[in-house]
Amino acid sequence: xxxxxVGRPSALGAALRRWGIRPRLRTRELTLLLLAALALTxxxxxxxxxxxGSITTGDPTLLAGYLGMLLAIHAAFVLTGRRxxxxxxxxxxxxxxxxxxxxxxxxxxxxxxDLGFAALELAPLQxxxxxxxxxxxxxxxxxxxxxxxxxxxxxxxxxxGVGLLLLVFFLGDETNGARLSLRIGPIxxxxxxxxxxxLVVFLAGYLAENRTLLARTSTRVGPISLPPIPYLMPMxxxxxxxxxxxxxxRDLGAALLFFSVFLTLLYVATRRFAYVVLGLAxxxxxxxxxxxxxxxxxxxxxxxxxxxxxxxxxGYQVIRALYALGRGGILGTGLGAGLPAVGDTPxxxxxxxDFVYAALAEELGMxxxxxxxxxxxxxxxxxxxxxxxxxxxFRALLAVGLTLVVVVQAALIVGGNLKLVPLTGxxxxxxxxxxxxxxxxxxxxxxxxxxxxxxxxPPPAPTTGRRFRRIRGEG
Amino acid sequence: MDAFTLTIWLVRIAxxxxxxxxxxxxxxxxxxxxxxxxxxxxxxxxxxxxxASPEGMPVAGSSIPLDAIMSLGRDVNNSITVDDxxxxxxxxxxxxxxxxxxxxxxxxxxxxxxxGQRIEGVVPLGYGDELQLGQVRLxxxxxxx
Numbered sequence: 001x002x003x004x005x006v007g008r009p010s011a012l013g014a015a016l017r018r019w020g021i022r023p024r025l026r027t028r029e030l031t032l033l034l035l036a037a038l039a040l041t042x043x044x045x046x047x048x049x050x051x052x053g054s055i056t057t058g059d060p061t062l063l064a065g066y067l068g069m070l071l072a073i074h075a076a077f078v079l080t081g082r083r084x085x086x087x088x089x090x091x092x093x094x095x096x097x098x099x100x101x102x103x104x105x106x107x108x109x110x111x112x113x114d115l116g117f118a119a120l121e122l123a124p125l126q127x128x129x130x131x132x133x134x135x136x137x138x139x140x141x142x143x144x145x146x147x148x149x150x151x152x153x154x155x156x157x158x159x160x161g162v163g164l165l166l167l168v169f170f171l172g173d174e175t176n177g178a179r180l181s182l183r184i185g186p187i188x189x190x191x192x193x194x195x196x197x198x199l200v201v202f203l204a205g206y207l208a209e210n211r212t213l214l215a216r217t218s219t220r221v222g223p224i225s226l227p228p229i230p231y232l233m234p235m236x237x238x239x240x241x242x243x244x245x246x247x248x249x250r251d252l253g254a255a256l257l258f259f260s261v262f263l264t265l266l267y268v269a270t271r272r273f274a275y276v277v278l279g280l281a282x283x284x285x286x287x288x289x290x291x292x293x294x295x296x297x298x299x300x301x302x303x304x305x306x307x308x309x310x311x312x313x314x315g316y317q318v319i320r321a322l323y324a325l326g327r328g329g330i331l332g333t334g335l336g337a338g339l340p341a342v343g344d345t346p347x348x349x350x351x352x353x354d355f356v357y358a359a360l361a362e363e364l365g366m367x368x369x370x371x372x373x374x375x376x377x378x379x380x381x382x383x384x385x386x387x388x389x390x391x392x393x394f395r396a397l398l399a400v401g402l403t404l405v406v407v408v409q410a411a412l413i414v415g416g417n418l419k420l421v422p423l424t425g426x427x428x429x430x431x432x433x434x435x436x437x438x439x440x441x442x443x444x445x446x447x448x449x450x451x452x453x454x455x456x457x458p459p460p461a462p463t464t465g466r467r468f469r470r471i472r473g474e475g
Numbered sequence: 476m477d478a479f480t481l482t483i484w485l486v487r488i489a490x491x492x493x494x495x496x497x498x499x500x501x502x503x504x505x506x507x508x509x510x511x512x513x514x515x516x517x518x519x520x521x522x523x524x525x526x527a528s529p530e531g532m533p534v535a536g537s538s539i540p541l542d543a544i545m546s547l548g549r550d551v552n553n554s555i556t557v558d559d560x561x562x563x564x565x566x567x568x569x570x571x572x573x574x575x576x577x578x579x580x581x582x583x584x585x586x587x588x589x590x591g592q593r594i595e596g597v598v599p600l601g602y603g604d605e606l607q608l609g610q611v612r613l614x615x616x617x618x619x620x
Contacts, residue, residue, distance in 0.1 A: 028504055035500055039493035046486045055482055087504060094497060334487040364491060371494045378501055385508070391572050 022081035026074065032090035033074055037067050040097040043335060047105055050336035062127050066100055069131055073138045080142050085452035087382050091375050092137070092445050095430035096130050096438075098372065102360060103352065103433060105336055110352045111433055122352065122433065129435040133442035140446025145453075151394050154205030161198040164191040169248055192245070192254040193427075193440035196409075197447075199258060200265075200401035207269040208394040215270040238262045239282050243290070250296050253424030256412060259283060261404045268400050269393075304422035320348040321358035321417055332365025352433040354425055357417045372431075376410045379403065379445075386452045399451050402444045520571050521602060523555070526612040532558035533611070540618075545569040547608060548581070561585045561609030569600075576600040576615060585609055 016023070040063060048058025070093045077084065104123040112121045120128060150157070168191050173181050181190050207214070214231050242259040245251050263279040266272075290297045299314055307315030307322075324347070327333060338359065348355045361369035383403025390396040406429045413432075416423035427437040520541050528535045533555065545554045548566035557566065563583035570577050579597045580587040587594050588607040600606075602617045 032497065032501060032504070035493070035497040039490065039497055042486065042490045042493050046483065046490050049483055049486060054479065055486075087501065090497075091501070094494075331488070331491070334483065335490070364494075367491050368494060371491075371498055374498055378505065381505060385512075391575070 021079050023079055024081035024083070026078055026086050029074055029077070029086035029089055032087065033070055033093060036090050036094040036097065037070070039094065040067065040101065043098075043101050047101060047335040050334060062100060062104060062123055063097075066097060066127060066130065069134055073134060076138055076142060082142065082453050084141055084449045085382055085386065087378065088445055088449055088452075091378050091382075092430055092442075093134075095372070095375055096134070098360065099356070099431040099433070100127060100130065101335065102356060102431070105363075106352055106359070126433055129438045132435070133438040136439060137442040137446035137449070140443060141449035144447065144450035147395065147398070147451075150201050150398070151205055151208075154202045157198050157205075158202040161195050161202065164195055164198075165245070165249075167191065172249075190434070190436040192249065192251060193436040194443075196254070196257060196261070196405050197402070197440055197443055200261065200398065200405055203262060203265050204394055204397035204401050207265060208392075208397050211269040211393065214266070215272060239279075239286065243286055247290075247294065251425070252297065252300060252422070253409075253412060253426030256424055257405070257409055257426065260408055261401060264404055264408075265397060265401050269397055300422045300424070304419065307419070317349050317355070318419055318423060321355055322419060324348060324358045324362040325418070328362035328365045328369075330366045332361075332363050332368055335363050338362040350425075353427055354413065354423070354432070355417055356428050356431045356433075357414050360431070361417075373410075373414065376407055376429075380407045382452075383407075383448055386448055390451065395451055399448060402448050402451075406441055406444055521576065521615060521617050523569075523606075523613045524616050526605065526614050528557075528559070528611045530559050530610070532556065538616070541569070541571070543571040546581075548583075557608055557611050559609040559611050562611065566608050567606075569606075578606060583608070 044060060044063045045055070045057055048060075049055045052058065070089070073089065077089070100123065103126040106122060108121040108123060110122050111125055112119065113125055115128070168182050171182060173183055210231065213228070238259065242255040242262075245255040245258065259279075263276060266275050266279070287297075291301055292298075302309070303314050303318055307318040309315060311319055324338065327338065332338075348358060351359050357369070357372070360372060364371075380403055383399055383406075387396045387399035387403070390399055409426055410429055412421065412424055413426050413428050415421040427434055429441040430438065520543065522541055523539045525533050525535050525537050525539070533539065539555060542554065546565065546568050547553055547555045547557055547562075548564050549556065549558055549562045550564040553565070561584075563581075563585070565581045566583040567587045568579045568581055570579070577597050577599055578587060578589060578594060580594055585608075589598055589600065590605055591607070600615055602615055604615050606613045606615065
């Protein structure tokens, strides 16, 4: 799992070490990266050849730039010699590469932005965001050796999160009926993507500190026993937050993601199944009330139940996605041969953000779609493994939460694409177009990588909570 | 079906095959990790082998099984009593946190050493590292099983 330290004790070695460079080979990461690069190159050739009508590599600048970036990050990991996980980079790299392939294939005018130095369209723009996101991930994975800045300031982080929410509420722009994006100068971002990372940091800190109290039972309501009432308050607050996100921001996806991640983390921290039951009951009550009161919630659920009621209006998007999946079949139509666009208008609205999975599943078929789902499964496995091996509760809960944020989000949107659950407008991590989404998910993977290092600073010595110390006369 | 259609079909299939090749190598790596984890759980945390002990307590060559928290020092209330003239009463603390051993000096007069270097604060240990308190040298070893 860990690489072998290389370099003989020499003058060069000593000089390198003085600069903090301790090379350590990462053979597994390199092998996987090379295989991912091979797959992406073959995909690129397939796309370019289909378009040109003869076997050609087309213009490989974008792909070459992306692969070069992945190798540069690998080199940086090798040179700094930290013993971090070797699987996460190739997996996220392959997902990002698939995203680049798809964005090169879609009509280029779906997104465009003038960045000051250059006006970019869809594919180059996605490469630009990927570059920033991967750099962020690498910096976090290399630099973060100490988690006190997350552990000690959990309430500060929570305040930052609430502040972001308020900022969006008062200053945000509306797109597709949801008040999501915040515009600073020329760049528009979606703070709810960052909010999910902040939420996990806060929950991990809070639950790590109070898990023993939360696991106690003292209140009994009928057959289920509950912890002391004051400690239930955060749960109600979370529920309220999720409702507020739905009502104020009209963002069903984020609300669903926040609440499911919260419930799972609570269960992981306390092992009390009563919480899950209670949480699901709260969820059902909240969902029923929202369904009755708010039209945007009702529309989503009605489309899910039967999109054919209004096939050319509200149901159009979902129906087109189902047709795309059907056209793809088992082997797919091949890159470039699908029907994501009729003329210059995309066949499925929001194909580059919410419906990337449908687009990929059409062109790569069921086999390709399953492989993509499998990659998220691998991220889940690695994240939970990092949690199991973590040195203390905070790190374990943080790792679980970060993993869940990525995997649950992927499950929600893929389920929405397949009409398995009501469609919620969130992105497919690492694959959808969009800077905020890529950046937030890269931060998640960067933190996971940093947590996976077994050579980092030890956590503070285990202590009992402040309350217990006071009881024992030590405070 | 002309030659070009056939070629492009082959390239297409090759792309999906490449994805699965990546996936296969990935799963093999995960499987290997899982096997090593399963093999290493249930094993004890390790032991200390006494390499040198001039004053005979603990006896040189003996091996001491370890619990998660082991205190070392001259006082008899320590988990491991190290009776050596250069060892303080409460000398050092050896703790297993999650998955690695850490050594901490408890303000001893003559200090604790790991692989010949005096330690400050809490330092992580690897199996095979040599600790020195006073004249006593101990080696942290994985249990053979």
